[in-house]
Amino acid sequence: MTSPMLFEPNRPGSKDVAWCPGCGNFGIRNILRKVFAELNLTPQEVVIISGIGQAAKMPHYIKVNGYHTLHGRSIPIATAVKAANPKLTVIAEGGDGDMYAEGGNHFLHAIRRNPDITILIHDNQIYGLTKGQASPTTMLGMKTPTQPWGVFEEPFNPIALAIALDASFVARTFMGYFEESAEIIKKAIQHKGLAIVDIFHPCVSFNKINTYEWYHKHTYWMEDHDPYNREEAFKRAIETDPLPLGIFYIHEKPTFEEQVTAYKKDKTPLWQRKPKLGQIKEILEAKKGF
């Protein structure tokens, strides 16, 4: 095991953390450092691709490779990073708005594509960075400055959706349970295939309903749940109060990188390869005839 301190950035920009004091994002960062250390990873072999939002600022507060991209776009980028260099441990990270609203389409298709990456959704059930608008997971009836009449759209259920699409690994946790969350995220990273972890975390600035206390009260850990049973997993996924936590569903299947033509014979990362000029010559030769 390496040390969590290995993932402590010493860059000047990383000192000024933009998260609000008391925010759940801090907890998730600490969990990540612990998990990376426990998995014996080095900063050089981990990449966090994030979208936009408060959650998406993670790459700046931790020492691993990072790419802070655009709102909703971390998943396709992370997919390609893993495909270009399968030796890397790749994590896509963002908020619920980032992953389920702006990035919703990519979320759906990542499940179909099944790259061996981990998607961590900091689900605070609100938009943080843009100051408190409803997100796809905001609960019915919550009033916000932009939904003063109260949210009437049915909340998005990422867990049920992912299971419905037969995703490879689906879990939910609450960051307030440090050890358990670390265990789940560790398993997600170790899982071969797309791993989705929806992480509840309070937004102390804008979400006055889903507080630490609320999550403690309205969640429970699934005991004796068989994650290989899809029907059971689905039943659990549609429970609303209390909300189950734990690994809902695991379905092992071939990953994107295992199936693309690039690695059928050769496992070298793409950046180390040279164009096959000989084969181009052959094609040109064939183009002389028919």
Next chain:
Amino acid sequence: MVEFKEDVSIVLGGAAGQGIQTVEEILTRVLKLSGYNVYANKEYMSRVRGGINTTEIRVSSKKVRAFIKRIDILIPFKRGVLPWLQNRLSENTVVLGERENVEEEFMEKITFVEVPFNKMAKDVGSPLYLNTIAAGIAVGLFHGDFEILKKYLMKRFGSKGEDVVSKNIEAAEKGYNLGVKLCEEKTIGIDVKKDERVKEEVLLSGTEAIALGAIAGGMNVLTFYPMSPSTGVAVFSAQHAEEFEIIVEQTEDEIAAINMALGAWFAGARGIVTTSGGGFALMSEALSLAGMAENPIVIHLAQRPGPATGLPTRTLQSDLNLVLYSGHGEFPRIVLAPGSIEEAFYLTATAFNLADKYQVPVIILTDQYFVDTYYNLPEFDLSELKLEKHIVETDENYKRYLLTEDGISPRGIPGYGKGVIIANGNEHDEWGDITEDEELSRLMQEKRAIKKLMTIRKNAMMPELIGSEDARYLVISWGSTYHVIKEALESLRRKDIAFLHFKWLYPLPDAVKELLEDKVLIDIEQNVTAQFAELLKKEFGVSVDHKILKYDGRPFSVEEILDALKGVLE
């Protein structure tokens, strides 16, 4: 008798699904292998069945690479083809085919040679052989090599069994003999010389040249969402993905496509997207990310007329402004537009080195006319290609956005070296962390939008000047109109007119200005607003004197350019 010398243009016309493409393929391949220079281009409607699609095939003693309006021999496979093509027909046009496919009003205006295709095909055994008969006639007219035609059919239909092969050969022979007979009877006279060297040349389309160029340039990942006319590049690459060990992925949308390509480059691989205007519009968000994060990317944009879905299967050069100005914020980019198939190959390969070196988006602009054109050309010299990777091994203090004199920071990638790479689409400090610092914000903007742009500009490619530097008139064009203009100028034979063709459109080197001075400038483009002339004005303050523009979705023909130039020259 109608006689054709040196250069014959054959046009096939019929409904989508009628097999015109089969005839075209047989003809061009067999005639090329018989030693004739060939050129082909198609025009088609945005539908899967029916409508009218046509193909022009030029067969010539010398290299021909441009679209001409003139039709020497027309083979219509259905009624409606002649009205569709009426302004390209003349008394010298020989129409070969069924009487029922020629509308009454055209009988006077053309030379009609009745060929009972259907009956001939039925005699062989099925109306399906019609295409092979038609191809046979055309090959016969040129006294092409029948053995080659036979071999071609054996290869093409081999998998369908001996009977199909022998029936096709029989059909081809019937057609071939009739073609020869038409010459012997002096109904049609054809005098085109063969050239042994042509046999050794390759027959390649614009699409294939872009795809092969990308592969030669070290492309590892191609991502796309289908959109005509750009999809061919993905199709070709996918079909060869296994042998080149590359990734070709059809994504959920263009947004995912470009973001994946960005991810590939971030991890050190080389990615390309192939798209058209509508798809590129969706990519403009990520284009800005490429600009800010200094993430290399290569984009192939095959233009078609817009706005919106416009004319999906037709041609225009109207997305220049889109690629020049799309994306929010200020950042440099390189815009290229090959004029020939050779150029498409080398320039696409080079695009990857440029993207790698300058860490900017490199956009290759083609158009429907260009990607759907093919002709024979000498084999590429692969030894001319250089793979220039600009990836550095990082140390612990690595700074992704190091401020440098030329605006270019050494690019590290995850997993290579002791450093970590922090790339960022937000304004950042040298390490890549978010900053709102006044001074840094200014320096970073200058780094990207000024210093780097200057460095690229200094190393930009000059346009190709054909003719004398002292010529009074200077024709200016970019991209796919190259050969049409060249051929028009060749037939014009005037010493006082030169031609400046741009394949590197942006940023332009300063030295271009001198070439434009004291000249009567004639700008030729396929768009309504003369977008390139506007760019020249913006960059160098010069105004063109004449604009020759076409924007009906059809390519310029040599004749049109010639006529338009005659109207301008004194």
